[in-house]
Amino acid sequence: MAREETSNRRGNRREREEAPEFADRLVAINRVSKTVKGGKRFGFAALVVVGDQKGRVGFGKGKAKEVPEAIRKATEQARRQMIRVQLREGRTLHHDMEGRHGAGKVVMRAAPEGTGIIAGGPMRAVFEMLGVKDVVSKSLGSQNPYNMIRATIDGLKKEQSPRSVAQRRGKKVSDILPKRDEAPAEAEA
Secondary structure, eight states: OHHHHHHHHHHHHHHHHTOOSSEEEEEEEEEEEEEETTEEEEEEEEEEEEEOSSSEEEEEEEEESSHHHHHHHHHHHHHHTOEEOOOBTTTBOSSOEEEEETTEEEEEEEOOTTOOEEOOHHHHHHHHHHTOOSEEEEEEEOOOHHHHHHHHHHHHHTOOOHHHHHHHHTOOHHHHSOOOSSHHHHHHO
């Protein structure tokens, strides 16, 4: 009896240690085949996006004979290739940007609060796993999910927060950001 309790405690501890701090989203799964002498051998390729929904995101792809194994491999690769993205107010991007990969091109724009995620399938998965709440984006060119995700990650890598720009230039953040004082009030009067 004591032995069972110990194994339960260990099992619970293991579950707690492996509790998912990252969320993952399966974006695409492809059945691929290899023609051999005796016929065809089928396998599966999975594309997964992983993120902590607090500014870190990564993607991975995995191939295996069975779907669950392909997803597991893709998830492990995604966790190893995570990038950190600075978010404004923890909900949107700091500035508009463009990302490219191959024939895929994506345009991402910061959006006011309440806009939501306006994006296509693979891009939406990246933004949801990243923790972005408000963004407007458009995919131009390739509709291949692999290229769309790579282009989105490329664009996110280019993002710079005002704090990092100010630090690099040796200035204050207030010197970098545009002035938002009485300019609109004068225009209304």
